[in-house]
Amino acid sequence: MKKNIILKAFLFFYFIIFYNHVIGQNQLFKYDLEYKPSPLQNNTIVEKMVLDVENTKLSIFRTEHEKKSDSLTAKTGLGLGRKPTFESQFYIVKKLADNEVKKSIKTMYSEIFSVNINEKLNWEIFPEKSRIRTFEVQKATVNYGGRNWIAWFASEIPIQDGPYIFHGLPGLIIKISDNENNYIFSLTEIKASEGDITYRPKSSELTWEQFEKLSENYYSDPFATLKSMGIPIKVDDGNGNGVTPDLKILSDQMKKKIKENNNPIELNHKIDYR
Structure with a gap:
């Protein structure tokens, strides 16, 4: 019991030191997205996702595969393959300073389209707290896209952002899922982002x-x-x-x-x- 307390304290202070080091830099937050591609089956898919945050004003949420593809496109003009279906694309561009959130879609012909996400996130914050890994988190709920979502955010990370379109809470969203667990986003790693953040060009x-x-x-x-x-x-x-x-x-x-x-x-x- 005592060893667990010491370990948690060590991890917490290690995080604080690390976070203070990278706070002035571009940051990268990795998430696991576990989702059900079919509403009629219980099988799930796990995607490795990345949230790149630039000075807390711009953030790009996409798969690790898409991040690599964007980097290659910037360097060579040629990227990697993309998903043939639209329902399983999760590429989001947030310009929070301008209150702008866009969902990006890329077709099999490399056409890029975007949809403005104008649906307002009316968060309800609860006093209920818990712990996820080394983070003390607080509960919040919101309705988005016809689904009811439960989020857990960490005030100790003063970034009002999170996975997919979710943002606006007084701290980074560590975990969020809809109440039927069709979609579950879970933070797995925090690190300083290397180099400039490249992302898809302007779209229709x-x-x-x-x-x-x-x-x-x-x-x-x-x-x-x-x-x-x-x-x-x-x-x-x-x-x-x-x-x-x-x-x-x-x-x-x-x-x-x-x-x-x-x-x-x-x-x-x-x-x-x-």
């Missing part, structure tokens, strides 16, 4: 209605753009040979995947794919 802005229309058109014919451009499509046959696929079969496979993995964070903007 859409309303939610336009985004939903884009999603429906994509679902109806995922390869419509390639067809209209007359670009030949080749896939690997498993032996390193490029072969022309049956686009109907590929489209049906894509539509099946989109339909089965239709559990977006913004439940109030869920599309009824048929």
Whole structure:
């Protein structure tokens, strides 16, 4: 018991020293995102996410894969592959000084679109406290995207930010989940960010209605753009040979995947794919 108290105290003071060292720098917060891609199944996916914070004014939330891709794009003009479905993309750009939050979507054709998140976060803070790892955390709740969320924030980290679109609490959000545990964001690591923060370039802005229309058109014919451009499509046959696929079969496979993995964070903007 005594050893545990000493260990916790050591970790706490180590964190304070470390945090004071990096407070003036760009910071990187790593989160695990565990989510259910399908509302009809209990299987979950765990994504390694990164929250880059620049002087507490700009923050970028994305997967580690997307962070690497953005860095490569800045250096070479070519990035890594992206997810073919929209519902499983979690790329968020926050400019908190300007009260601006955008959800970024990248298509399989490297088109970049964004949706302004105008839904206000009306937090309710409770006196209830707990401990997550070395952090003393306090409870708060909010409704966003048609889901009820429970957050635990640490006032000892004076950054009013957190994973995904969530921000505005008097301390960093250490953990947040919806009340049905479809989405669970958990802080795993804090470190100083290395170099400049690079992120996606300016995108075409859409309303939610336009985004939903884009999603429906994509679902109806995922390869419509390639067809209209007359670009030949080749896939690997498993032996390193490029072969022309049956686009109907590929489209049906894509539509099946989109339909089965239709559990977006913004439940109030869920599309009824048929």
